[in-house]
Amino acid sequence: MIKHRNNLLNVVGWILFVISVVIFSFQMGYLFISAKYQVEYIDNRLFYIINILCILFLTPVILLLVTKKIKVLSISIVVMFITANVFMLVSSNQIVKNITSISPNWKHVLSIKENVENGEAMYYRNYYSILARAKERLPFETTGEFHVKWLANDIAAVTYKTKENTIQQFIGTYGERGSGGSYYYVAAEIHGHWQGENIDVISDTEGITVIKDGKTELFEWNDIQQFGTLAVVLKKNNEAVWTVSLNENFEIHSDASKATVGNISIYEATLEKNEPIILHYSSSN
Amino acid sequence: MKYILLSASSVIILVLMVASIFYYQNQFPASQWPQSDEMRDNQKSPHIDEQTQPQELQATNPDEQISYTLQNDELNITFNQGKDWTTVPVGIEQLFSGEYNGNKQNLIENSYILTENRAAFLYSEGNNWDNQRILLLHSTDQGETWEEQLVTEPFVAMRFRKVEFLNENFGYIIISGGRTMSQESSHVFLTHNGGMSWEETTNSGVTRLISNGGFVDEAIGFLSFGTINPEEPDLYVTLDGGNTWNKATMHIPTEYNLIFVQAETPVKEQDHLSVLVNQGPNGDYKGGKVKGKFISTDHGETWEFQMEVKPND
Numbered sequence: 001m002i003k004h005r006n007n008l009l010n011v012v013g014w015i016l017f018v019i020s021v022v023i024f025s026f027q028m029g030y031l032f033i034s035a036k037y038q039v040e041y042i043d044n045r046l047f048y049i050i051n052i053l054c055i056l057f058l059t060p061v062i063l064l065l066v067t068k069k070i071k072v073l074s075i076s077i078v079v080m081f082i083t084a085n086v087f088m089l090v091s092s093n094q095i096v097k098n099i100t101s102i103s104p105n106w107k108h109v110l111s112i113k114e115n116v117e118n119g120e121a122m123y124y125r126n127y128y129s130i131l132a133r134a135k136e137r138l139p140f141e142t143t144g145e146f147h148v149k150w151l152a153n154d155i156a157a158v159t160y161k162t163k164e165n166t167i168q169q170f171i172g173t174y175g176e177r178g179s180g181g182s183y184y185y186v187a188a189e190i191h192g193h194w195q196g197e198n199i200d201v202i203s204d205t206e207g208i209t210v211i212k213d214g215k216t217e218l219f220e221w222n223d224i225q226q227f228g229t230l231a232v233v234l235k236k237n238n239e240a241v242w243t244v245s246l247n248e249n250f251e252i253h254s255d256a257s258k259a260t261v262g263n264i265s266i267y268e269a270t271l272e273k274n275e276p277i278i279l280h281y282s283s284s285n
Numbered sequence: 286m287k288y289i290l291l292s293a294s295s296v297i298i299l300v301l302m303v304a305s306i307f308y309y310q311n312q313f314p315a316s317q318w319p320q321s322d323e324m325r326d327n328q329k330s331p332h333i334d335e336q337t338q339p340q341e342l343q344a345t346n347p348d349e350q351i352s353y354t355l356q357n358d359e360l361n362i363t364f365n366q367g368k369d370w371t372t373v374p375v376g377i378e379q380l381f382s383g384e385y386n387g388n389k390q391n392l393i394e395n396s397y398i399l400t401e402n403r404a405a406f407l408y409s410e411g412n413n414w415d416n417q418r419i420l421l422l423h424s425t426d427q428g429e430t431w432e433e434q435l436v437t438e439p440f441v442a443m444r445f446r447k448v449e450f451l452n453e454n455f456g457y458i459i460i461s462g463g464r465t466m467s468q469e470s471s472h473v474f475l476t477h478n479g480g481m482s483w484e485e486t487t488n489s490g491v492t493r494l495i496s497n498g499g500f501v502d503e504a505i506g507f508l509s510f511g512t513i514n515p516e517e518p519d520l521y522v523t524l525d526g527g528n529t530w531n532k533a534t535m536h537i538p539t540e541y542n543l544i545f546v547q548a549e550t551p552v553k554e555q556d557h558l559s560v561l562v563n564q565g566p567n568g569d570y571k572g573g574k575v576k577g578k579f580i581s582t583d584h585g586e587t588w589e590f591q592m593e594v595k596p597n598d
Contacts, residue, residue, distance in 0.1 A: 017290060017293075017294075020294075020297065021293075021297070024297050024300070024301065027301065027304065028300070028304075031304060031308070047305070047308055048305065051301050051304075051305055054297065054301060055298065055301070058294050058297060058298070061290065061294060062291070062294050065287050065290055065291050065294075066291070077298065078298075081298060081301070081302060084302070084305065085305055088305055088306075088308075088309045091309075092309055184384060185384075185442060188442070188463075188464070188465055191465045191466070221416070260466075
């Protein structure tokens, strides 16, 4: 019986040891490629979390191997290690703040890292699941207030406040609505009249007009900024006002004989909690 | 074994601790962001001489004497099967700007000319999709010197694009843009001085999506419309250098109704013109590749069916 138990402990111990060696190797590999290829974890805190995970798998192995006397010392070392890593995790996030958000379908990760000291924020694009590379700098210096909202499984709207006290929106896009590989203009594809709850959107040759609560506002082409091929941000006085995005059921096709298929959404640029409004196609103007 | 495992575990803890401290201290301090992809892209030198090329250039068509490559994010052309390369002073993105469906490994078909006597590239530039400049960059001395000519501005998101020269002086450019669903405007520009200046012809007035077009000489030109689900060829012809456009009449035998639906560009053949009419994107007659050959003896105003043509005829 005791022999059987010992065998089982042996097997479990070996499994745990192998897992921790794999995690350790992964972490060392990461350090190597991050230096060589400028790749980072999608969230810097992952480094410390993976460290802690590795030690948690290793701890039972150590406890199985050492005598009672040394067990206390071992546990102390493990606790110190974990404490140090938790401290670094929290403290590093005050130097470089990570804004990380996972899409509703768990397929995409929005990653922004903000240099707290000077308000510079960098948008990261994940390439290999949890690894990412710096993609582009967010316009304007930020104040650290970020509000992330997924408008679709592949569209993330990031609303943030700048040091000039303006509201800006940055849109992370992770897909498209076309047949693949082609660039198209969102404003042109949504040509026509769209209606939602207490709001109308008209896209025509002049630009995009938003009618809300009887108030009409025209955004001309110079005030419309496209992100990827899924969304446009409508601006007034260099400040974001609305984001218009293509819902997942929106179909890009070039045949006018087919009716416009799908919905679009309009989302207000505000740091207060708000939901995108779904718009339905009403007419071709 | 016990001691080996213990030693290994100790090493793991020790290395991870050192790595953590190293990682923590190397969190990039203020103003030391890593280079973004954008910055990396912008840092490429505008001209890379052959000694310092980061990637050895491989021609797109290695068997051809005259070819090009889009490697290293620039357009290089060769006139001697890749022995020497000349960099074309145009941005890769500009060559694909507008509305383009396809990969960016090869130049867009018909958007360029690359012959012994002429290299020309049609592209657009401008930040706003509805306010683009359409330009032609061309060289007649194998890339020694380049001329950039404005074709038209402002232009909305170029979709179809074609440039062709029939002789040293006469050339044409056909472009379409501003597509909304299946409506767009098509424009034809002609040059009579080797591309130094371009003049727009009268507009055909057709707003269907253009699929092809071209001139057979300085007076006779064609525009072929219908790209998505064409039901019959829609071919327009000019006999006066683009001053007037009229719909050509195509007599399609009943058995080929709804089969041969999309006219390609007519060509001169002895004393008549001929055009191939293909089956469009959804044709499945005899595998979908067979085309109908039509003949015109009145400069393209009326067309009669001549025969079926197999794809490799």
